[in-house]
Amino acid sequence: MLSILNIMTHDRIGNRLKELRTNLGMTQAELAELVGVARVSIVAIENGRFLPTIETALLISKALNAPIEEIFWLKDNQP
Numbered sequence: 001m002l003s004i005l006n007i008m009t010h011d012r013i014g015n016r017l018k019e020l021r022t023n024l025g026m027t028q029a030e031l032a033e034l035v036g037v038a039r040v041s042i043v044a045i046e047n048g049r050f051l052p053t054i055e056t057a058l059l060i061s062k063a064l065n066a067p068i069e070e071i072f073w074l075k076d077n078q079p
Contacts, residue, residue, distance in 0.1 A: 011048075015072050018046040020064050034063040 021031055021042075028046075032039040035056060044050035045060075052060065061068040 012075050013048070013051060013072060014075050015045065015048065017042070017060065017064075017071055020066055020071060021046075024064065026064075031060070031063055035059045 021028070028042040029039045032042045035042075036059065037056060041050065041052075041056075045052055057068055057072060061071055064071065
């Protein structure tokens with residue numbers, strides 16, 4: 001589950017999660033079930049308020065059948 005400490009805007013990480021999910025006709029609840037997280041986690045990731053763990057990101061990648069770099073990316077090259 002999400003904790004209040006993990007919910008914040010992550011301006012340096014972009015994602016296409018919603019776009020890829022909806023292109024597959026998949027609901028947030030369906031993706032959450034495949035990944036093993038709560039639907040609210042998928043909502044927060046899509047809105048850029050929560051960064052998934054690497055394990056969750058890899059499970060999302062598998063569920064969407066898309067390379068992880070197609071779903072998540074760094075918005076800039078700053079360290």
